Amino acid sequence: xxxxxxxxxxxxxxxxxxxxxxxxxxxxxxxxxAAKEAARKTGRPYPNLVDNMWASxxxxxxxxxxRR
Numbered sequence: 410x411x412x413x414x415x416x417x418x419x420x421x422x423x424x425x426x427x428x429x430x431x432x433x434x435x436x437x438x439x440x441x442x443a444a445k446e447a448a449r450k451t452g453r454p455y456p457n458l459v460d461n462m463w464a465s466x467x468x469x470x471x472x473x474x475x476r477r
Contacts, residue, residue, distance in 0.1 A: 440464040
């Protein structure tokens with residue numbers, strides 16, 4: 410049986426939280442492709458919120474690396 414990480418009881422599910430102020434609304438084509446690839450690797454036909462959130466953080470990390 411696979412282990413799962415236990416979330417604290419105070420944590421809110423990501424789909425129930427409001428979008429952070431100033432958050433970008435769309436992903437770049439490269440990040441969309443990365444989200445689709447992540448979904449495909451896990452057996453889903455299309456990316457879900459978690460895949461898109463992961464791709465969004467990758468996009469932010471790439472931008473911050475360019476600024477240095």
